[in-house]
Amino acid sequence: MPSPIATALDRLERTRVWRSIFRSGKGRSTLHNALVIQQSVFLHLFSVKVRKRMLSLGATWYLGTLTLATFLLLVVTGVLLMLYYHPSVPQAYTDVKDLQFVVSSGLFLRNLHRWSAHAMVFLAFAHMFRVFYRGAYRPPREFNWVVGVVLLLITLLLSYTGYLLPWDQLAYWAITVGTNISSAVPLVGDKIRFLLLGGHFVNANALLRFYVLHCVILPLSAVLFLAVHFWRIRKDGGLYVRESEPGAAEAAQTSTTEEREKP
Amino acid sequence: MPTMTTPTQTDRLETGYELDRREFFTKLGLGSLGLASAGALAFYYRYLSPSVLFEPSPIVNAGPLDRYPAGSVTLDVDSAIYLVHIAEGYFSLSAICTHLGCMTAWKPELNMIACPCHGSRFNREGQKLAGPAPKPLPWLKTWLSDDGELMVDRSVTIPQLQFLRV
Numbered sequence: 001m002p003s004p005i006a007t008a009l010d011r012l013e014r015t016r017v018w019r020s021i022f023r024s025g026k027g028r029s030t031l032h033n034a035l036v037i038q039q040s041v042f043l044h045l046f047s048v049k050v051r052k053r054m055l056s057l058g059a060t061w062y063l064g065t066l067t068l069a070t071f072l073l074l075v076v077t078g079v080l081l082m083l084y085y086h087p088s089v090p091q092a093y094t095d096v097k098d099l100q101f102v103v104s105s106g107l108f109l110r111n112l113h114r115w116s117a118h119a120m121v122f123l124a125f126a127h128m129f130r131v132f133y134r135g136a137y138r139p140p141r142e143f144n145w146v147v148g149v150v151l152l153l154i155t156l157l158l159s160y161t162g163y164l165l166p167w168d169q170l171a172y173w174a175i176t177v178g179t180n181i182s183s184a185v186p187l188v189g190d191k192i193r194f195l196l197l198g199g200h201f202v203n204a205n206a207l208l209r210f211y212v213l214h215c216v217i218l219p220l221s222a223v224l225f226l227a228v229h230f231w232r233i234r235k236d237g238g239l240y241v242r243e244s245e246p247g248a249a250e251a252a253q254t255s256t257t258e259e260r261e262k263p
Numbered sequence: 264m265p266t267m268t269t270p271t272q273t274d275r276l277e278t279g280y281e282l283d284r285r286e287f288f289t290k291l292g293l294g295s296l297g298l299a300s301a302g303a304l305a306f307y308y309r310y311l312s313p314s315v316l317f318e319p320s321p322i323v324n325a326g327p328l329d330r331y332p333a334g335s336v337t338l339d340v341d342s343a344i345y346l347v348h349i350a351e352g353y354f355s356l357s358a359i360c361t362h363l364g365c366m367t368a369w370k371p372e373l374n375m376i377a378c379p380c381h382g383s384r385f386n387r388e389g390q391k392l393a394g395p396a397p398k399p400l401p402w403l404k405t406w407l408s409d410d411g412e413l414m415v416d417r418s419v420t421i422p423q424l425q426f427l428r429v
Contacts, residue, residue, distance in 0.1 A: 173365060177380065180364040195308075199316050 045227075046234050054238020063127035064239075068226070070120035074158075075219065077113040085165070087211035089204045092167035117159055124155045136240030144232040147225055154222045161214035164207060175202050175210070321418035328353070328413060328429060336369045336376075336387050344403060344415055345369065345376070347387055352426030355405045355415045356389045361398040376400065388423065399423065 002010070012018055013026055024035035034048040057065045084103055085095045099106035128148060131137055137145035164175045179196050183189040198205030233239055282290070323342040331337055331348040338345055338358055343366055345356040358376075360367050365380035375392060376385040383394030390399045404419035405427045413427075 173380070177363040177365065180362075195311050198311075198313050199318055201318060203318065205313060205316075 045231055050234055051238060053241060054234075056239065056241070059239035059241045060127065061130055063123055063130055067120060067123040067127055070116045070123060071222065071226070073116040074113060074120065077109050077116065078215065078219075080109050081113060082215060087165070087208050089167070089207060092165065092207060096166045096168075117162060121155060121159055124152050128152060131240075134240060141232075141236045141240065144229060144236055147229045147232060151222065151225050151229060154218055154225065158214060158218045158222065161210045161218060164202070164210040165214065167207060172202055175206065179206075321416055323415045323417060324408070325355070325413040325415055327411060328407075331413070336371075338369050340366070342415070342417065344417060345387075345400075346413065346415070349387070351424075352428040353405060353413065354426050355403045355413075356400045357403055357417065357420075358400070360396055361400065362394070362396040367400070390423075 013022075019025065022036075023039055024032055026032075030049075037043045037046060037048045053059075081099065084099055084106065086092065096110070099110050101107070131145065131148065160178060164171045179193045179202070182196060183193040185192055194200065196206070196209065197203070198209050319342070323339070323344060325331075325339065325344075325346050331346050331353065333348050333350070336345055336347050343358045345358055347354050347356065356376075358367050359365075360378040360380065360383055362378065362381055362383050365378050367376050367378045367383070367385070369387075370377050373384075374387070376387065376389070377383070378394065378396070381395050383396035384392040385396070385400050386392055388399075389402060401420040402423050402425060404416040404421050406414050407427070407429065408414050
């Protein structure tokens with residue numbers, strides 16, 4: 001006798017609405033499992049079949065997953081903070097103070113955003129150390145390492161642009177110093193600083209530019225590169241595990257992923 | 264089709280032309296795309312450079328001379344300049360550290376200018392004594408207005424030791 005929940009689920013999966021959304025139909029056959037992947041707009045870029053071992057999150061010591069988790073936390077809390085924050089000189093500082101002392105749960109959300117940001121930078125570095133010392137950057141994964149380096153740079157830029165937004169002394173001098181570093185670029189350094197700040201000093205234009213970079217341009221580029229990063233994991237033979245090393249495979253006299261991938 | 268001739272190849276052989284029509288249009292298309300991209304780059308560069316800046320004027324009126332007694336170094340925090348009066352005359356220095364742009368401060372007890380950010384030190388003529396600063400503090404153009412007030416143009420640097428003698 002099936003449980004009532006199973007019966008209800010079964011009935012739901014038979015409804016016309018459900019079947020219009022999930023067309024793969026009922027069943028646990030290989031074909032059905034493949035169709036689930038192939039017919040989902042979010043999953044269809046991935047291969048329909050992949051070895052479970054290759055997607056085991058433990059293979060990255062969960063560091064990649066945790067970095068993604070902090071990123072998602074930052075998106076959610078960041079969007080919520082945007083509802084109270086005005087990127088303007090007279091209001092920015094007081095808005096942050098309001099978030100801390102007036103807005104309900106504002107303190108919690110701001111601190112969550114802040115600690116997630118610190119954690120994301122730490123986890124991205126830890127993830128890269130693991131990939132480096134495990135040798136997981138080696139072919140065929142070398143391009144995904146490059147994508148990862150771009151993601152690290154985007155993470156650091158997100159961290160840096162967010163630093164200005166509280167508009168206090170710490171933020172002001174950090175951005176003064178940081179943009180002066182960019183003016184050390186030969187020939188075009190001063191121009192880069194001028195374009196970054198939208199002027200010669202850290203002022204209203206700089207606040208607005210950093211806000212747009214922090215809330216729109218950098219997160220969108222991060223999502224773009226994250227999509228490529230996750231897609232490449234599967235295309236490069238899954239997450240790196242010791243068994244995928246050619247030597248280990250030969251020793252075990254079993255066919256490895258890399259051999260199977262060869263045409 | 265009874266006879267398939269390849270006009271492009273014969274044309275090439277006879278006239279020595281490098282391009283057939285397809286290649287010509289491809290190159291024309293790619294070339295105009297390249298031109299349009301260069302134009303777009305210039306367009307965005309211009310757009311991102313503000314045409315009007317709501318920043319304070321680089322020219323500062325530092326007030327009458329008697330505000331600066333002999334032997335004094337005065338920091339004007341708002342305009343980030345030092346006004347110095349020594350035996351040789353008056354001059355003004357930028358107070359922005361040449362290392363990474365922090366505002367320096369005059370330390371009378373040490374008789375030197377010090378930067379709080381990374382520890383650069385300068386003497387009252389702006390020459391570097393210590394720290395990471397790569398250059399001395401720049402001397403700024405200084406003159407007397409018609410009303411006898413000290414004027415400084417922060418956008419114009421002058422050679423060192425060019426005193427304003429009154």
